[in-house]
Amino acid sequence: MAEVVRNKRVVLRNYVTGFPKESDMEIVEGTITLKVPEGSKEVLLKNLYLSCDPFMRNLMNKPQGTETSSGLNYTSGSAIGGFGVSKVIDSGSPDYKYGDLVWGLTKWEEYSLVPSSQIISKIQHTDGVPLSYYTGILGMPGVTAYAGLFEVGSLQKGERVFVSAASGAVGQLVGQFAKLTDCYVVGSAGSKDKNKFGFDEGFNYKEEPDLNAALKRYFPEGIDVYFENVGGKTLDAVLLNMRVQGRIPACGMISQYNLTQPEGVTNLANIVYKKIRMQGFHFFDYVNLYPKFLEFVLSHLKEGKIVYVEDIAEGLENGPAALVGLFSGRNFGKQVLLVAPE
Amino acid sequence: MAEVVRNKRVVLRNYVTGFPKESDMEIVEGTITLKVPEGSKEVLLKNLYLSCDPFMRNLMNKPQGTETSSGLNYTSGSAIGGFGVSKVIDSGSPDYKYGDLVWGLTKWEEYSLVPSSQIISKIQHTDGVPLSYYTGILGMPGVTAYAGLFEVGSLQKGERVFVSAASGAVGQLVGQFAKLTDCYVVGSAGSKDKNKFGFDEGFNYKEEPDLNAALKRYFPEGIDVYFENVGGKTLDAVLLNMRVQGRIPACGMISQYNLTQPEGVTNLANIVYKKIRMQGFHFFDYVNLYPKFLEFVLSHLKEGKIVYVEDIAEGLENGPAALVGLFSGRNFGKQVLLVAPE
Known part of the structure; x- marks a missing residue:
């Protein structure tokens, strides 16, 4: 029985x-x-x-x-x-x-x-x-960060990367994977513990009255890849600061999920002007990358090169x-x- | 001299x-x-x-x-x-x-x-x-329509296509190139001459109090490719009606060019939910397609299959x-x- x-x-x-x-x-x-x-x-x-x-x-x-x-x-x-x-x-x-x-x-x-x-x-x-x-790091959020940066975002060595929700499950990995690719990385989050993950810079978006000015300060030459986790006002400011042919892998828009009337994003014409590619993606379409991803991340984890x-x-x-x-x-x-x- | x-x-x-x-x-x-x-x-x-x-x-x-x-x-x-x-x-x-x-x-x-x-x-x-x-048709707008649909938009035979500014230089060609690819095509414009170009359907956006409802009427199963020429309210309604893995080649946003404060687009979370790819592009990046394009369009023009x-x-x-x-x-x-x- x-x-x-x-x-x-x-x-x-x-x-x-x-x-x-x-x-x-x-x-x-x-x-x-x-x-x-x-x-x-x-x-x-x-x-x-x-x-x-x-x-x-x-x-x-x-x-x-x-x-x-x-x-x-x-x-x-x-x-x-x-x-x-x-x-x-x-x-x-x-x-x-x-x-x-x-x-x-x-x-x-x-x-x-x-x-x-x-x-x-x-x-x-x-x-x-x-x-x-x-x-x-060894599951869905890890594959999501990896696929978003390298497959959807076509990240190249040395590019300038901005990630929002940078202390979240995906965000902390995005920034570190980009650092491992010799990129310049800035993260935004809702707290001050900005350099916890070894990014180049970080800021608390709640303390920035002007997100556009904040991004101009950290990216005087603009952003190549914005890993989108939050949407809304952050996306709007990012669009003003993207570089030509920049990419926006769109993983989530957490700032909008609980709003019955989502915020309006006004700077979308920059997608045309700057030939930006913005692309939503889901983990499930990249499950086939898992073995390759695991090899990548386990070696770095074991060498102590990733903080999680x-x-x-x-x-x-x-x-x-x-x-x-x-x-x-x-x-x-x-x-x-x-x-x-x- | x-x-x-x-x-x-x-x-x-x-x-x-x-x-x-x-x-x-x-x-x-x-x-x-x-x-x-x-x-x-x-x-x-x-x-x-x-x-x-x-x-x-x-x-x-x-x-x-x-x-x-x-x-x-x-x-x-x-x-x-x-x-x-x-x-x-x-x-x-x-x-x-x-x-x-x-x-x-x-x-x-x-x-x-x-x-x-x-x-x-x-x-x-x-x-x-x-x-x-x-x-x-044989110059910049022609190449723009062609590159936007086939290269940026990855248009496949039989897909559902929506194009705004459908009676403009680029829009009229987008719709006809898509028809030549056996697609279902609907265009919107600011006038009533809707079937001038042989699209399946067309509507005057000025006569539609609810663009979302209009799109649901013409695309009960959703839109695979939206060729973006106007931005603003049209884009917002389109985002509610895109199909999973839909594509939005963004050629222009003419409705926004003259506004000192652009309209807010509120439905961008659909880019994440539906894994949409939205991509701005310029003619100059596709000049190399010109010979191939000319062959495509001249043959159709000579056979009388394109109205211009x-x-x-x-x-x-x-x-x-x-x-x-x-x-x-x-x-x-x-x-x-x-x-x-x-």
């Missing part, structure tokens, strides 16, 4: 408008049978680390019927989901077996039964690398607060939720 | 703010010696047709010291310039000789002495093709009115100025 255990979940109470609040979610206790149903090819996961990512805010909106993403959208009354690191407890798939450590899409609960296609990768490298890193900062909350109960904190800029570094030790 | 003749010019009186007026320009009469100075490699041109193009508005702004274009910016008190079709009267360049017909950058005057590098191409094909076409509409004003005196009319949407079809018959 398969064991039946408690399964705590973080459930969305209601679709969200504006800034998400802790009370938009609740902790619900259920049970789960620790066995994949007979004939199913699914995989039963014990979730160890869950990742708090800005894109999750968009999944909290009431579906409009026009959603274009991975079908991840949350259902009111069900557990929310996202990226996580998990241990395989039982498997109906020949690709996975008991004890395997994996990362991919899972649910915010203690145990999840998921299609094996939601697993992105088995975790092979654990020497000297915390498992939680597979929610960040995490902000780890503990316990599913603290999940809603950790997730909501992303949008007020409470976290410094990648926000992770520890659900269970291995 | 070289002949000295009268040389009428259209001169910019003052840098322009807001909408340009005829009185921002004046006709000034000077003289010119019909011979290239001894030792000079320049070319002396008799200007036949001058092209009225939206980008010329930007050259009328007071220079900010940050201009990034071809150094074309106008000087207050000097003749304005642009594309034109001319006849070579004298040449210091071994590449050109008396009698050659050419198109390229010239000045708004009867005769111009220009560096030979400003000539884009000798005109070889004149059978059954009006010379004026080299200011449009011009709006020809006559005489330099009427140049300012013709140019200013572009911005009030007075012209229907490519606005050309006839300076002198061949």
Whole structure:
């Protein structure tokens, strides 16, 4: 007889408008049978680390019927989901077996039964690398930074790079990957800890009354690549400071996600004048880069050439607060939720 | 002794703010010696047709010291310039000789002495093709439409295409080139002559109180490629209606050129959500496509598969009115100025 255990979940109470609040979610206790149903090819996961990512805010909106993403959208009354690191407890798939450590899409609960296609990768490298890193530098945010800079942004050695949300999961890596490519890097964030990641310069956008003037100060010759994480006023100021044939890989626009009426961006004619390429992209289109990316980042990590900062909350109960904190800029570094030790 | 003749010019009186007026320009009469100075490699041109193009508005702004274009910016008190079709009267360049017909950058005057590098191409094909076409379908606007659709926009057979300023020099060609590629094409313009160019549909944006609703009506499944000529409110509505991995080649934003405070575009987060690629581009980066382009367009023209509409004003005196009319949407079809018959 398969064991039946408690399964705590973080459930969305209601679709969200504006800034998400802790009370938009609740902790619900259920049970789960620790066995994949007979004939199913699914995989039963014990979730160890869950990742708090800005894109999750968009999944909290009431579906409009026009959603274009991975079908991840949350259902009111069900557990929310996202990226996580998990241990395989039982498997109906020949690709996975008991004890395997994996990362991919899972649910915010203690145990999840998921299609094996939601697993992105088995975790092979654990020497000297915390498992939680597979929610960040060795997972989706890492590939996102890498693909955005080098594939979408066509970054060249020696270019001038600006990154917003520079202390976030993706931003801190973008800046460091660009530094490893001999670029000049400036980051903006909502706090003062500007040189934590070894960028050339950094500023707190909340302390800059004139973002255009701030960018002119740091980029007298203009910006070649702007890694876009925030949108709104920052994007507007950036457009005035881009160089000809500059590139804007657009990873996110976190400043706009909670606004019912987004800010207007007025300087778009610079896209024409300066022949700028602005391109949105999603991690899922670059999963095939993962092996190449892992080789790149693991070697630098082991040589101590990359600083990676995490902000780890503990316990599913603290999940809603950790997730909501992303949008007020409470976290410094990648926000992770520890659900269970291995 | 070289002949000295009268040389009428259209001169910019003052840098322009807001909408340009005829009185921002004046006709000034000077003289010119019909011979290239001894030792000079320049070319002396008799200007036949001058092209009225939206980008010329930007050259009328007071220079900010940050201009990034071809150094074309106008000087207050000097003749304005642009594309034109001319006849070579004298040449210091071994590449050109008396009698050659050419198109390229010239000045708004009867005769111009220009560096030979400003000539884009000798005109070889004149059978059954009006010379004026080299200011449009066989010149800069033609290459711009072609490069924007196929190179920047990566247009594929059968895709859904929307083009704004659809009765302008570039817009009318964009739509027809897309139709020749078996695409579904809708154009918007400031008048009702919607099906003049054989598009599938067309609408007058001035009669649509809700551009988003109009686009949803014409593109229930969304837009693959939006050829951007206008910016502002149209772009904002388009962003709501783009398909995943849609492309926006950005050729111009004519609705914004005369505004001292440009309109705010609020729906840019769709660039992230839908992985849209928006890219500004200039004709000059695609001049190398000209031979290939000419082959493509001449064959279709000769088979009568392309309709090309011009709006020809006559005489330099009427140049300012013709140019200013572009911005009030007075012209229907490519606005050309006839300076002198061949």
